[in-house]
Amino acid sequence: MSELAESNNHIVQSLDGEKKKKKRKRKKSKNANIPVVEDKLEDPEPLAQNKKTKFDNVNVKAEEEFVEPSVVTNTPLKEDTTAEAKLENQKVSPKPKNQKRPRSINKERKDTKNVSYFTDDEDEDVNQEIGPTDWKSLQNRADKLLEIRKTLPVYKSKDKHMEHLIKNKVTVLIGETGSGKSTQIPQFLIPHNKKAIAVTQPRRVAAINLATRVAEEYGSKIGDKVGYSVRFDNKSHKNTKLKYLTDGMLLRELMMKSDLSQYSTIIIDEAHERTILTDLLMGFLKELLLKRQEDKDFKIIIMSATLDAEKFSHFFNDCEILYVEGKMYPVERFYLDTKSEDIIDTTINTVIQINQGEEEGDVLVFLAGQEEIDKACSALQMFSPLLPKEAPIIVPLPLYAALPPAQQMKVFQPVKKNQRKIILATNIAETSLTVPGVRYVIDSGLRKVKVWRHQLGLSTLLTVPISQASATQRSGRAGRERNGKAFRLFTESDYHNLPKQTEPEIIRTDIAHSILMLKKLKVKDIVNWSWIEHPGQDSLFSALNQLYSLKALDDNGDITELGEQMAVLPVSPHLSTVLINAHKLNCLGPVIDIIACLNVENLILNPPSDKRDEINEKRRQICTLGNKYGDLLMFKELLDYFIAINSTGDKKKWCKEFYFNFRGFKNVLQIRDQLTQYMKSLFGADIENNDDDNDYFAPSDDEDLINESEMKSSKRSNNKPLGIESILKSFLQGFVMNSAIGYPDRSYRTVFSGQLISIHPSSLLFGKKCEGIMYTEFVYTTKGYARNVSMIDPEWLKEIAPHILGNREAINDN
DNA sequence: GAGCACTGC
Structure with a gap:
């Protein structure tokens, strides 16, 4: 993030803080506590x-x-x-x-x-638009800012740099912190571009803050000539000249329109952070260079803060490297x-x-x-x-x-x-x-x-x-x-x-999702793709295997129709498998709810130790289904509760009482809407709005797992009962590999490797004996722990995974 | 009977 962006970050944040302070004052400051x-x-x-x-x-x-x-x-x-x-x-x-x-x-x-x-108080959506909006005062403000801009190192070397940037198709630009490269260079480029300029950032706040600052400097209203685009928030339109976006967003645009022809210049900022998405983008840009060879206006700029310039330059056919001094x-x-x-x-x-x-x-x-x-x-x-x-x-x-x-x-x-x-x-x-x-x-x-x-x-x-x-x-x-x-x-x-550089993310993470994106973008030869950092054969094959077992790839390793659909969904391949199966099993509504919850970190907070037992017990009491079937159903129950509470004030009170994250729940609702939209666009009009009376709560064919009182309790916000078995089976489709069989001594062994695992103590199923379980996450700390655990009937495995389950002995063994 | 860093669509 550039210095200016960050200082602007402070401005926004402190304004935010001021607003909060005022609000708190109005409310007669009920919270004068300092933890000591x-x-x-x-x-x-x-x-x-x-x-x-x-x-x-x-x-x-x-x-x-x-x-x-x-x-x-x-x-x-x-x-x-x-x-x-x-x-x-x-x-x-x-x-x-x-x-x-x-x-x-x-x-x-x-x-x-x-x-x-x-x-x-956690504020309702804070409108971050600050400052004047009429043309004249915008211009006045911009004129004032110009004086500050002129003191930036990058401003002084403007002409020299512009000459290089205009002349070359690809440039690597190294700028130390405080050089102003992220705010100034894109502005300098505006008059030289016929089409729009895209600047990517690894983080949402950075994209928003940079755009806000630059819009001010440029004398434009945010979202007009200068704008941004991040998930759940788009302030740009087709005439926006300069657009800051997260690198995930640009990848998504790439998937929708694969030549990015709406842009004449693409700038990758903070490339040194080497996030998985930045690395993928650079690979695609290299391919795009060939595709748009004839396009004289097309330019790529890689911006980085440290001195690993040679690597980037070498990757882009030894392109030129420019240096901008910093202010440090x-x-x-x-x-x-x-x-x-x-x-x-x-x-x-x-x-x-x-x-x-x-x-x-x-x-x-x-x-x-x-x-x-x-x-x-x-x-x-x-x-x-x-x-x-x-x-x-x-x-x-x-x-x-x-x-x-x-x-x-x-x-x-x-x-x-x-x-x-x-x-x-x-x-x-x-x-x-x-x-x-x-x-x-x-x-x-x-x-x-x-x-x-x-x-x-x-x-x-x-x-x-x-x-x-x-x-x-x-x-x-x-x-x-x-x-x-x-x-x-x-x-x-x-x-x-110490190692000179931090290892790029792509080396150490699961790349199944990335590989699916490459496949969606019609990359045939994954091994020899233009990787700026090759993730390694083993990692590639592991990812290909995962995708094959999720049926996203066929025997030839080509993407299937199912895979195409999965690639579009903004969740992991495992979860998109679940979504698509939930659609088939007619339980999409509750499954979307659960997946939205799974995608929000820290939704359920840890109570302090002295309240732990009390809070856990209270949580158990409101999660009757969760108690029996596990954590996935718990999420559904909690979200139903949250929605059913009428006023925002009461929602907050409820969250406080149970140590849930109020903002987290709001985020859940956004993700839920987005997933519903995506499913609608994939499967057409038969997908209805996820909000209220919908059809997804129809019972599945066999509901022997669920007794009458549970049927009743699950009706809380709907007229029809939840199809619990369908919900769990949908999840099992995506997480067959994460299933385990319970043994009489309450231990669990995974179905596929026989490895001994434990249920994490944060799970509602902790300490309970189940015939079979599945989990969405497994982390090894002091020992192997399964998190987000749900019970399953081991018989389901035979039905769901015959193509993976070579022998039934593993199941019948116990 | 434990305890998870940080991002992103």
């Missing part, structure tokens, strides 16, 4: 001070992280190890000896974790002299040292996951009152995606003058969110990553070291507003042993 741990403080036993921080014994090296803005180079950022600096040996005081970390910390963490969920303040880097034994202790010590030894400025800490963040957060809260009075008061703030938006917003709100924000974040703060005011970065050097094991057909969640590029990016977060410092919680030699 109070009780246990008389007997503090401050932790972390027992161990010496590795910085204590100094010998810490500092280096200049960033090249001076005036230096433009095509070699990797130089590491100037000559500039050695000593980190002042800050004494932490009071410093009791031999004190162990109190055992209560873990408990405390749980208790404070969700304290302020739902306390802030220097950041001093510090390393440990010995490895950290306990990353949380080291983190806390470092925070304290910064707090007592460094000038004002907030601290951003990068940790691997929620667990570490919550631990560190409550530890900091716990002895923050014990710190010397002269030092600023620390305000620890967690930041991760699973946190409700209201709580995430807290990192953007200013604190009092004598306070210092300590933001403890996951990777979300590396690219997705920019926190203003950060001057110090503490980097654990770790991140969590989901890795797909195609040999095993399952994913694992691992904590792994970051790359050098990632470390640079994290450190850079300290130098956005003025000089900063980055404290790396690893040694300098560790740093040099």
Whole structure:
């Protein structure tokens, strides 16, 4: 994301915050809570001070992280190890000896974790359109902005760059953070393009913010000459000259109109992030170059922030590379002299040292996951009152995606003058969110990553070291507003042993969906396609196999009619199989509901530990079907409840009571509508609106699974009973490979590999004995856990999967 | 009797 985009991001966000504040004021601020741990403080036993921080014994090296803005180079950022600096040996005081970390910390963490969920009002759709709308004031505003634009590095080299860009069909443009490349270059290009310009972004917010900013600069109303297009939100029309869109959106346009002839220039921004969709787009663009060879106006620009330019250039037939300098303040880097034994202790010590030894400025800490963040957060809260009075008061703030938006917003709100924000974040703060005011970065050097094991057909969640590029990016977060410092919680030699670049996503994820897209786009030879990064034979064959068993591909590996339909649907191939089968089995309505829920992350939140049993029990009570048939039916029941509640206020209250995510449910409704539309377009007029009285609730032929009282309970919002068996069978069509047979000792073994698995404790079926189960997700952490589990009748497998099920013994075995 | 990083259509 470019500097401007991000600063605009702040503007929008803080405006958003202002609106919220006002709204809250109007409501007489019913929520004056700040999650603090109070009780246990008389007997503090401050932790972390027992161990010496590795910085204590100094010998810490500092280096200049960033090249001076005036230096433009095509070699990797130089590491100037000559500039050695000593980190002042800050004494932490009071410093009791031999004190162990109190055992209560873990408990405390749980208790404070969700304290302020739902306390802030979650606004209804906030209209982000800001500023004037009449032509004259638009123009005035644009004129003012022009003065600022002229100070951007990229503006100064405008003519030189434009000459290259116009002359060449493909250009790789490297721009450091703050160069303004994402906002300026597309604008410069407008007069030189007969048709529209597309600029892709990996993230929705980035696309929206960039478009909003550029529209202002251009003196256009958003959605007119400058617009954007992201899922559920399109502010563009056929005369839009410059369109920012997510890379997923452009791929979708590619699938609908395969030569993208509506655009004369296509810009791929943030290419260095190497998301799976960006990589696919680059592959297609390379093919498009051949297809549109005669089209003199057609141009491609690849924009990237780091210096992996050669790879992109080489991929596009050694095209020219342009460099734009950035606007970045220097950041001093510090390393440990010995490895950290306990990353949380080291983190806390470092925070304290910064707090007592460094000038004002907030601290951003990068940790691997929620667990570490919550631990560190409550530890900091716990002895923050014990710190010397002269030092600023620390305000620890967690930041991760699973946190409700209201709580995430807290990192953007200013604190009092004598306070210092300590933001403890996951990777979300590396690219997705920019926190203003950060001057110090503490980097654990770790991140969590989901890795797909195609040999095993399952994913694992691992904590792994970051790359050098990632470390640079994290450190850079300290130098956005003025000089900063980055404290790396690893040694300098560790740093040099890190991989240079983060592994592209396509290497480590399940690519079945991508392969289906390629097939839909008529790619014959998948193995020799124009991959910028080849995912590897094994991964390809695993994906082809999956698609074959879902009947999306035929014996020749060609896409089937079913496959064509699946490719259009905006869900995984497994789930599109389910959708299409649900249509056949006449239970599409409830299946769409369930799939919409499955596609929203963090719909069901974890209650704090002291309320866990109580909340779980309450949830069980309202999910009678879920209790019996499993988590898929639970989603249907919950959504019915949510819809049936009349007022928004009551919906929110209900969500709060059960620890559900209100915004999540709203998102579910959007996805539900979209899926209904797609199914309508695929299968014609017989698909009715998903909203109310529809026909999908007709019972299937054999409903022996369901007794009368359940029939009654499932009628809640409809006149006809749910076809539970049909629903479950539809899902089984997509997830046959994820089925397991129950054994008398309550263990489960998968039908196809015989592997021992467990039902995740978050499932309603946890601890229950079922003859057979299926699940939509499997993650290996401490052991193999199935999530989103539903019961099945093992007999169904014979009916549904004879083509995969070689022998029946596997089933009859138990 | 556990605990999942981040995106996207």
